[in-house]
Amino acid sequence: MSFDNPQYPLVIFTPSGKRGHFAAGTPILTAARQLGVDLDSVCGGRGICSKCQITPSYGEFPKHGVTVAENALTDWNSVEERYDRIRGLPKGRRLGCQACVQGDVVIDVPPESQVHRQVVRKAASDRAIVMDPATHLYYVEVTEPDMHEPTGDFERLGFALRDQWNVDRVTAPLPVMRRLQGALRKGNWTVTVALHKGHRDDSHRILDIWPGFHEGRIYGLAIDLGSTTIAAHLTDLRNGTVKASAGVMNPQIRFGEDLMSRVSYAMMNPGGDVEMTTAVREAINALSVELANEAGIEPRDIMEVVFVCNPVMHHLLLGIDPVELGQAPFALATSNSLSLDATELNLTSTNPAARVFVLPCIAGHVGADAAAVALSEQPGKSEDLVLIVDVGTNAEILLGNTTRVLACSSPTGPAFEGAQISSGQRAAPGAIERVEIDPVSKEPRFRVIGCDLWSDDPGFAAATATTGITGICGSGIIEAVAELRMAGLLDPRGLMGSAGQTGTARMIPEGRTHSYLLHDGSATGGPVITVTQGDIRAIQLAKSALYAGARLLMDEMGVDQVDRVTLAGAFGAHISPKHAMVLGMIPDAPLDKVTSAGNAAGTGARMALCSVAARTEIESTVRQIHKVETAIEPRFQEHFVNANAIPHATDPFPNLAAIVTLPDVSFNTGGGNDAGRRRRRT
Ligand code: FES
Numbered sequence: 143m144s145f146d147n148p149q150y151p152l153v154i155f156t157p158s159g160k161r162g163h164f165a166a167g168t169p170i171l172t173a174a175r176q177l178g179v180d181l182d183s184v185c186g187g188r189g190i191c192s193k194c195q196i197t198p199s200y201g202e203f204p205k206h207g208v209t210v211a212e213n214a215l216t217d218w219n220s221v222e223e224r225y226d227r228i229r230g231l232p233k234g235r236r237l238g239c240q241a242c243v244q245g246d247v248v249i250d251v252p253p254e255s256q257v258h259r260q261v262v263r264k265a266a267s268d269r270a271i272v273m274d275p276a277t278h279l280y281y282v283e284v285t286e287p288d289m290h291e292p293t294g295d296f297e298r299l300g301f302a303l304r305d306q307w308n309v310d311r312v313t314a315p316l317p318v319m320r321r322l323q324g325a326l327r328k329g330n331w332t333v334t335v336a337l338h339k340g341h342r343d344d345s346h347r348i349l350d351i352w353p354g355f356h357e358g359r360i361y362g363l364a365i366d367l368g369s370t371t372i373a374a375h376l377t378d379l380r381n382g383t384v385k386a387s388a389g390v391m392n393p394q395i396r397f398g399e400d401l402m403s404r405v406s407y408a409m410m411n412p413g414g415d416v417e418m419t420t421a422v423r424e425a426i427n428a429l430s431v432e433l434a435n436e437a438g439i440e441p442r443d444i445m446e447v448v449f450v451c452n453p454v455m456h457h458l459l460l461g462i463d464p465v466e467l468g469q470a471p472f473a474l475a476t477s478n479s480l481s482l483d484a485t486e487l488n489l490t491s492t493n494p495a496a497r498v499f500v501l502p503c504i505a506g507h508v509g510a511d512a513a514a515v516a517l518s519e520q521p522g523k524s525e526d527l528v529l530i531v532d533v534g535t536n537a538e539i540l541l542g543n544t545t546r547v548l549a550c551s552s553p554t555g556p557a558f559e560g561a562q563i564s565s566g567q568r569a570a571p572g573a574i575e576r577v578e579i580d581p582v583s584k585e586p587r588f589r590v591i592g593c594d595l596w597s598d599d600p601g602f603a604a605a606t607a608t609t610g611i612t613g614i615c616g617s618g619i620i621e622a623v624a625e626l627r628m629a630g631l632l633d634p635r636g637l638m639g640s641a642g643q644t645g646t647a648r649m650i651p652e653g654r655t656h657s658y659l660l661h662d663g664s665a666t667g668g669p670v671i672t673v674t675q676g677d678i679r680a681i682q683l684a685k686s687a688l689y690a691g692a693r694l695l696m697d698e699m700g701v702d703q704v705d706r707v708t709l710a711g712a713f714g715a716h717i718s719p720k721h722a723m724v725l726g727m728i729p730d731a732p733l734d735k736v737t738s739a740g741n742a743a744g745t746g747a748r749m750a751l752c753s754v755a756a757r758t759e760i761e762s763t764v765r766q767i768h769k770v771e772t773a774i775e776p777r778f779q780e781h782f783v784n785a786n787a788i789p790h791a792t793d794p795f796p797n798l799a800a801i802v803t804l805p806d807v808s809f810n811t812g813g814g815n816d817a818g819r820r821r822r823r824t
Contacts, residue, residue: 145161145162145163145164145176145177145515146162146163146619146673147163148163149163150164150165150166150243151163151164151166151214151243151245151246151247152246152247153168153170153173153243153246153247153249154203154206154207154208154246154248154249154644155174155176155177155249155250155251156248156249156250156251156789157181157250158180158251159252160177160178160179161177161206162176162177163308164176164243165243165469166242166243166244166245167216167242167243168192168242168243169238169239169240169241169242169243170196170215170236170238170239170241170242170243170249171187171194171239173243174238174249174251179251180256180257180258181194181196181238181251181255181256181257182194182252182255182256182257182282182394183238183239184278184279184281184334184355185239185281185355186281186282186296186306186307187239188224188239188253188281188283189221189222189237189239189240190281190355191281191355192225192229192231192237193255194237194238194239194255195231195232195235195236195237195238195252195254195255196235196236196237196238196241196249196250196251196252196255197234197235197236197249197250197252198210198215198234198236198248198249198250198742199216199247199248199249199250200212200214200792203248206248208229208246208247208248209246209334210246210247210248211245211246211451212243212515213245214243214244214245214246214247215236215241215242215243215244215245215247216241216242216244218236219240221237221240222237222240222241225237232375235252238255247629255382256273257278257400258273258274259273259381263408271382271692271748271749271752271753271756272753272755273381273382273752273753273756274752274753274756275362275380275446275751275752275753275754276338276339276340276341276381276497276499276754276757277337277338277339277349277360277362277379277445277446277497278336278337279333279334279335279336279337279338279356279360280303280306280307280309280334280335280337281332281333281356282299282302282303282306282307282332282333282334282335282357282489283302283306283331283333284299284332285298285301285302286299286331293543295322295323295326296314296319296322297475299312299326299333299335300562301320303335303337303346308338308346309337309344309346310346311343311344311346312337312346312347313345313346313347313348313367314347314350314351315347315348315483315495317494318349318350318351318495321351322351324353325351325352325353326353327353328353328354329352329353329354329701332349332353332354332355333352333353333354334335334351334352334354334355334356335348335349335350335351335352336348336349336350336351336360336445336493337349338445338446338497339723339754340481341481341499341758342481342758343411345495347495347710348495349493349495349496349497350442350445350447350493350495350822353708355603358443358479359379359380359439359443359660360380360443360444360445361376361378361379361385361437361439361443361444361445361652362376362377362444362445362446362447362448362751362752362811363375363376363377363430363433363440363444363446363447363448363492363751364377364448364744364748365426365429365447365449365450365750366450366451366511366514366741366743366744366747367392367422367426367449367450367451367455367456367459367537368392368451368452368455368511368534369392369394369400369401369404369452369454369455369534369535369536369556370391370392370395370399370534370535370556370559370561371389371390371391371392371559371568372389372390372391372392372422372425372426372429373387373388373389373741373743373744374387374388374389374426374429374430374433375387375747375748375805376434376436376437376439376444377748377751377752379445379446379751379752380389380690381754382748383749385433385436385437385439386433386436386437386581387433388429388432388433388436388524390425390428390429391568392422392425392455393421393422393424393425394418394421394422394458394761396421397414397417397418397421398722399535399555399556399561399562399622400536400553400555400556401452401454401455401535401536401553402424402468402541402553403460404418404454405454405464405465405468406468406764408463408464408465409465409468412743413693414658414682415458415461415462415463415464415465416461418458419458419459419460419461419532422455422458422459423459423487423488423489426489427488427489427490427491428491429491430444430491430492430716431491434491435655437572437573441491441492441493442492442493442494442528443493444491444493444496445492445493445495445496445497446496446497446498446499446751447492447496447497447498447499448488448498448499448500448747448748448750448751449483449498449500449501449510449659450499450500450501450509450510450511450513450743450744450746450747450750451497451500451509451510451511451513452507452509452510452511452512452536452538452551453467453472453474453503453505453506453507453508453509453510454467455462456474456500456503456509456510457474457475457510459487459500460475460480460487460500461487461659462475467506467507470773470774471506472505472506472507472759472771472773473506474503474506477502477503477504477764478502479499479500479501479502479506479757479760479761480498480499480500480759481497481498481499482497482498482499482500483495483496483497483498484496484497484498487713493544494808498651499750499751499757499819500749501513501514501517501746501747501760502760502761502764503764504516504549504764504767504769505549505771506771507550507551507769507771507772507773508538508549508550508551508767508769509538509551511532511534511538511743512532512538512540512549512551512743512767513711513750513760513763513764513767514686514742514743514744514745514746514747514750514760515530515538515540515743515746516540516547516549516746516760516763516764516767517746517749517756517759517760517763518531518710518739518742518743518745518746518749519540519541519710519739519742521540521541521542521547522542522543522544522547522763522766523544524542524543524544525543525544526543526705526706527541527542527543527696527699527701527704527705527706528540528541528542528543528694528704528705528706528707528708529541529696529704529706529708529728529729529731529778530707530708530709530710530739531688531692531707531708531709531710531711531727531728532711532740532742532743533554533616533688533709533710533711533717533727534554534558535554535555535556535558535559535561536551536552536553536554537551537552537554537687537688537691537711538551538743539551539552539688539692539695540695540767541692541695541699541704542699542767546699546768547766547767547768548695548698548699548767548768548769548770549695549767549768549769549770550691550694550695550769550770550771550772551578551691551772552687552688552690552691552692552772553687553772554684554685554687554688555675555680556681557616557619557680557681557683557684557688558614558616558619558620558681558684558711559616560573560614560615560616560619562680563614563619563677563681564611564672564673564674564676564677565613565614565660565669565671565672565673565677566614566615566616566619566677566784567612567613567615568590568748569615569616569617569716570591570612570615571590571591571592571609572590572591572592572606572609572610572611572612572613573590573612573613573614573615573618574588574589574590574593574611574614574615574618574622574660574661574671575589575590575615575617575618575716576588576589576596576618576621576718577618577621577622577625578596578621578625579622579625579626579628579629580629580630581629581630581805582645583601583630583646584629584631584645584646584648585646585648586625586648586658586660588618588660588661588663590606590609590611591611591615592606592609593605593606593609597611597661606783609670610663610668611661611663611668611669612668612669612672613669614660614671614673615695616716616717617716617717617718619673619677619681620681620717620718620721620725620727621718621721622658622660622673623673623677623678623681623725623788624718624720624722624724624725624788625721626638626658626673626678626722627724627725627788627803627804627805628724628802628804629805630644630805630807631644631646631649631658632678632788632807632809633807633808633809634787634788634791634804634808635786635787635788635808636656636678636679636786636787636788637655637808637809637810638655638656638658638678638809639656639807639809640656640676640809641656643809648776649745650672652674652675654704655674655675655676656675657672657673657674657675658672658673659671659672660673681725682786682788685725685726685785686785686786687729687781687782688728689726689727689729689781689785689790690772690778690779690781690782690785691772691778692728692729693729693781693785693793694770694775694777694778694781695770695774696729697777698768698770703729703730703731704729704731704787705731705735706727706731706735706736706737706740707719707728707731707735707736707737708736708737708738708739709722709728709736709737709739709741710738710740710741710742710743711741711742711743716738717738719733719736719737719738720801721803722736723736723789723795723798724788724789724798724802724804725788725789726785726787726788726789726790726795729793730793730794730795730796730797730798731797732797733797733801746760789804797812
């Protein structure tokens with residue numbers, strides 16, 4: 143099509159810069175479509191949906207070489223007047239399907255009228271998401287039936303979708319088919335359909351149908367299904383806005399805290415896998431209802447669900463016995479992405495025809511959660527060598543740059559999420575999340591979630607009266623252990639000193655070991671919160687596994703240092719880089735090169751939910767990621783043992799040494815410390 147006939151008025155669209163000449167009388171929506179300008183429409187130009195709003199600009203535009211006269215567009219017509227009277231059009235706006243070209247004109251397409259708009263980044267760590275969802279609403283006018291030319295209502299709906307929306311190969315599940323005839327007649331032969339497009343082919347499926355023009359919105363759930371927690375974001379599929387987020391503990395914990403104990407449960411108890419599958423699906427259904435209530439929507443408006451999860455959770459969600467994942471060669475039933483019906487997973491709190499997309503797995507121990515991190519953080523597009531550590535019960539670790547990307551998972555156990563810690567708890571109001579210990583007085587101060595004050599600030603007691611001080615969450619225990627080391631209360635082997643050795647009565651004897659008293663709330667009926675030798679041991683095990691995994695990838699890459707480190711995970715945003723390095727969770731790096739990506743797996747899930755292109759991208763990306771298997775790699779054990787020391791037995795930490803001097807202390811308490819023992823894979 144040619145748009146360069148200078149006899150016709152020139153239409154210039156911003157921000158795209160696309161331009162072309164169009165005959166007088168051409169609707170702006172038509173010009174936009176012909177030029178490939180991103181201008182939304184649900185009603186197909188019938189003046190019903192208002193999605194096509196544009197802002198014409200008038201006056202001199204030297205940059206574009208045009209002058210736009212006041213009469214460059216046709217006057218308001220009755221459709222716009224009616225719409226403005228009933229619903230209100232923002233000042234300066236026109237409906238693109240009603241306003242027609244009269245003369246040269248500059249047309250701005252506001253973000254909310256763009257289908258493929260970029261979701262605004264709220265924080266630096268948020269990834270930009272270009273909206274390209276699989277499910278859209280379409281309004282269609284369907285030809286009435288004719289006795290003399292018999293065709294089914296569904297077939298005529300298919301013709302209408304093809305003619306009015308250029309959509310082909312449409313199917314409808316039986317429950318939608320059952321409501322089709324009623325909707326068509328009630329809507330006087332107009333309906334709105336929620337149409338889902340398969341990302342691998344051009345097939346379309348009708349997920350729901352409403353008589354006439356449907357004003358409502360459609361939503362999707364992005365779910366990060368972790369071993370310990372299940373986090374979900376209810377997202378508006380038109381603009382990518384997160385309407386509500388919530389997390390719950392994974393109820394499978396009662397079958398085993400770590401993944402391998404869940405696999406063992408399935409092996410030793412016939413039907414155990416089914417029990418675990420039922421439990422997790424019930425939790426997801428409850429979470430879905432909770433989110434829908436919070437956002438004030440109907441579960442029926444949830445049209446899509448995207449899952450990211452590790453391989454064991456992946457199999458248990460799908461109802462596949464995970465037994466093969468418990469033994470070499472750790473074969474997955476399938477590593478490909480999956481597109482399913484929600485009913486196949488017994489998801490009852492969504493639209494009955496909702497579609498599910500499960501991200502692909504990288505390998506037997508490196509799952510769809512790692513793939514989601516790769517989608518979000520894109521190590522393969524980084525010029526410098528980046529180490530990405532997604533901290534959870536199982537750590538997903540990626541190392542790479544534009545030349546190569548490696549991945550492994552490492553069995554950290556749930557200590558970083560506050561489990562297996564004597565005063566540990568989930569990150570929730572009242573949990574200690576920040577800790578400082580004065581190196582001279584050895585006195586602590588801390589902050590709890592839900593209060594911005596430190597515990598020694600005036601007003602702290604009043605500010606925390608409602609939540610109380612209830613325990614320590616993952617970031618709090620990391621800081622506590624690192625602060626104990628910096629204050630000289632903990633030696634490099636991970637042993638805590640006695641009151642006599644350290645000069646503080648806060649070191650309390652506990653059997654043959656010692657605990658550090660962080661907070662004593664017993665006078666007001668609150669808990670006594672200590673960091674015990676057992677807690678230190680649990681953190682040592684977790685951080686050694688994490689570091690050993692990272693080191694293994696560095697060996698494979700042939701490097702001794704990385705350019706930058708990205709901390710990810712549900713609480714990755716809250717981990718202090720300095721404390722993580724003092725602890726030796728991550729390899730030494732310049733502190734300003736250690737950043738947080740927040741919940742990268744969750745972000746990857748949202749990207750896949752909002753963008754068909756992202757689904758295609760991750761399917762090809764996972765094929766290029768080289769998996770390193772920690773479970774059978776002998777060097778893992780060696781790295782694990784060396785990483786047991788705080789920060790490390792052998793690896794130098796020059797960047798850390800430049801900013802922190804760690805006290806040279808040694809406490810031989812005679813207490814057992816079995817941190818050198820390798821933990822089981824979780
Ligand atoms: Fe629906 Fe213009 S396209 S009102």
